Amino acid sequence: MTGPRYTPLVASLPATVPFVGPEAQERANGRPFKARLGANENVFGPSPRAIAAMSEASAGQWMYGDPESHDLRTALAAQHGIRPQNIVVGEGIDGLLGYLARMLVEPGDTVVTSDGAYPTFNYHVAGFGGVLHKVPYTGDHEDPAALFAKAAEVGAKIVYLANPDNPMGTWHKGADIVAAMDTLPDDTLLILDEAYVEFAPEGTAAEVDIEDPRLIRMRTFSKAYGMAGARVGYALGAEPLITAFNKIRNHFGMNRAAQIGALAALQDQDYLKQTVANVAAARTRITAIAAKNGLSALPSATNFVAVDCGQDGTFARRVLTELVSRGLFVRMPFVAPQDRCIRISAGTPNDLNLLETVLPQALSAARAG
Amino acid sequence: MTGPRYTPLVASLPATVPFVGPEAQERANGRPFKARLGANENVFGPSPRAIAAMSEASAGQWMYGDPESHDLRTALAAQHGIRPQNIVVGEGIDGLLGYLARMLVEPGDTVVTSDGAYPTFNYHVAGFGGVLHKVPYTGDHEDPAALFAKAAEVGAKIVYLANPDNPMGTWHKGADIVAAMDTLPDDTLLILDEAYVEFAPEGTAAEVDIEDPRLIRMRTFSKAYGMAGARVGYALGAEPLITAFNKIRNHFGMNRAAQIGALAALQDQDYLKQTVANVAAARTRITAIAAKNGLSALPSATNFVAVDCGQDGTFARRVLTELVSRGLFVRMPFVAPQDRCIRISAGTPNDLNLLETVLPQALSAARAG
Incomplete structure (x- = not known):
């Protein structure tokens, strides 16, 4: 055999x-x-309203979740002042990173990240045959200028930057990242992983044109919202890129109670x-x-x-x-x-x-x- | 841009x-x-024990789920009389089908299914560039002999067969499928989707050597266990194939409460x-x-x-x-x-x-x- x-x-x-x-x-x-x-789980746990919503949703788990995550995306759009078409909800940031790697990376394609940054991103890139170029930290910070310069040098399809950073916890002002993007090639996609941004000082989140085709931002309910086990992440980006997820994502992959819980968590600021x-x-x-x-x-x-x-x-x-x-x-x-x-x-x-x-x-x- | x-x-x-x-x-x-x-959701819902377990697990959703799904796999192994190494748990059968397509299918590779069978399988195959060959139903039944003959003819990497079938609800005896496998090429993987098998007459589930490298069987908590929204599927197969999922799967993709609920559901036969x-x-x-x-x-x-x-x-x-x-x-x-x-x-x-x-x-x- x-x-x-x-x-x-x-x-x-x-x-x-x-x-x-x-x-x-x-x-x-x-x-x-x-x-x-x-x-980096959040020991303070989900909002009591989210806990109650997930508990109440348990009996309704016989139903598939809404594959469009309509209600959650609508609420997120209102919070971010954008349209639902600019938001894709997925099985944690991990799941969304995997989809992105699949959308962009073929064997031999180059990708840039920081040496020592998120291993799961590297795992997905390697899983599609991508070649990772790693830029060292500078003073325990990820170095946007060096990352973008390396991306230009190697013709990277993707550059990954977490702000705030994991595992060091350091951060940049969002405006500084946006300014550094002047040197980012037009055809390189910046994945800006803002998983921890709710913990960061005001001004850490990047303020960008949501239709900028060079950028996708990652957010999650796993950290500040205390729902890592629920597996709810989302990405903010230009409509054509967000729509492209629909070509390959597992449309019925979202847990129904998790979607309901995330919506309740969002409503308990x-x-x-x-x-x-x-x-x-x-x-x-x-x-x-x-x-x-x-x-x-x-x-x-x-x-x-x-x-x-x-x-x-x-x-x-x-x-x-x-x-x-x-x-x-x-x-x-x-x-x-x-x-x-x-x-x-x-x-x-x-x-x-x-x-x-x-x-x-x-x-x-x-x-x- | x-x-x-x-x-x-x-x-x-x-x-x-x-x-x-x-x-x-x-x-x-x-x-x-x-x-x-x-x-084909199960309106009779999850076991009250599963509902209670998921409700109680809501507060603990701040923790990631066990990426090895150890407890659930151990219980499933005991139920099926096999080892946990022969079981992979994933985000529904849909998620597992996507992983399998990724593991086996490159652009141009051939795959065989029935004409009118599960569209999500076709979606995943097309998503990795596979070329689908479709075999007609015979008397509203999927036709194992015709499927396997077509697989041999086109050198298919995968042949998909649901037993019982969706959307017709018809079925074959498991022994008849096993007998038909005599003509299945050694290097074609049969995905036997048994999502509905708990509803079927005794003898419908295929009795096979779990280490047969030609076969992987799909099971789910979405149907008879009434937990479609929880997204818990699993596959039974030879250890090398099951282990290969670990190269590419989203290790932390399983909802924690869903794993706990599935275990409770399993324990309420x-x-x-x-x-x-x-x-x-x-x-x-x-x-x-x-x-x-x-x-x-x-x-x-x-x-x-x-x-x-x-x-x-x-x-x-x-x-x-x-x-x-x-x-x-x-x-x-x-x-x-x-x-x-x-x-x-x-x-x-x-x-x-x-x-x-x-x-x-x-x-x-x-x-x-």
Whole structure:
């Protein structure tokens, strides 16, 4: 038996996974984590109105969700002052990134990103045979000018930029990104991933002409709205690009209760404000805990903080291992010199009590190791 | 501005949609349907245990779902007497069909299906540039021998067969399909879509060696388990093929509450039995209503009934239009001669009271039209 004939591209792909989930780590460790601060999930959870809406929608899950996500797109359009035709809703930003890669990338096509930026984007690009060119961070910031220059140099079909950045938490003013776009080639698509923008200072979101064909912005209900498990992301862009998703997307892929929950979450902006304040307080406390242990935390416009462990990646990995072994799920950047840091998501006060307890232990163990 | 550079394939694709959802029809009509019997949704809904589990999981939607769907795959493996390594869970069968097309189909590759079978499969094949060869139904049944002969003739990478069939509701014994596989080329993958198999007589599910590399079987929680909106499908197959999904799938694409709900639904086999009985009763009543109106209904092993309107596709389309205009959402086969039928999903007693009322009106109007 010869078995299925995979495409040469798929046959050549490794069976990699962008991230190992915390549940897999718990199964391997034989015990649950005490605090879950590794995946930039929002521990403050969905709006009570969203929770209620999703609960009430459970009995109605016998129905497929609206494949056009009409109600959610209409509400998002009103919030952003654009038309529903400029919005596509998808199965998280991850799902939308996969569709975009499929729409644009053929084997050998060039794509630009930052070295150490979002691995799932890289996974999708590689999954369609794209060739990634990586630009280093500059002072722990993604570097728009360098990214766009590289895009022009290699004739990139796509350039990816997260603002605020993950995993460092740093950010640029939206206006500075828009200004840097002067050097972006007309036929390069900028994916501006604004997953964390609701946590960021005013002025961080890019103000652009929605019909600018060079740009698509990614947003999500996974972070500030606290609904990562619901899998609701959306993209804002020019109508021809948004319409093109309809050629290939999984039209009936959206969970019905998730759509209903996202709409309810959007309508509870007071809760969003409370969450943003909770997250800011948690960032302040993580920074203070780090300082108490002689470590410096990077300023962050997200719901996580990169804590500089003061040495190299090997040391930071030891610190991470010691934290994980003490029941604290955290992650860290993959690439030097950013991998001198560990990345800690904003936790509840209880979560951060655990951090306060175990961080000095982990540092001692790592220094002894 | 030139805009994004789509791949030649994507640039050439039409912006088709496999199905227009009932919500879009309701928006166009300016009023909601009175009964929703067009999409083979299961009006009897999820198990109360699944509803409770999904409701309780709403507050926990701040967490990503387990990307390995470990608990659900483990339970499914136990039910099927196989290993979790032989199961991949995905965003409905639609999502899994898209992944499979991506894994196997390059522009120009040949794929075989029945003429009038599942449009979403065709959509995914076309979306990767595959060339579809269509085999006619034989006596309103998909024809395994003809499908496999065509696959051998054209060197198909994939052959698609739904058992029971959609949209006709007809079925084959699993053993007959397995026997027909003797003529299936070793390097053709048979996608056996068993979405409706829980409604079918014993012996309809194919009994096969799970490591047979020629076969992958599709199952879902959308139909008998009444959870179409949750988007939980799964595939059973040889470990190398199942593992290959990990090269390309959206690892964090599964809704967390949906996974939890599916597990609870699986654990309530008594409710499943009750649903299957409810559906059988609804089929009997649809058949009786059809007969009262001088129409014959096809025998069905699914949760829908194809009702032969006794004339051609033009007439059946008129009947359908008249039913829809009277608040009854139904659909119909796309291809002659199967398009002489309308397809009516098993409804609640109230739904079928509406059918009983409006079918004679619709037939009169269609005959007058």
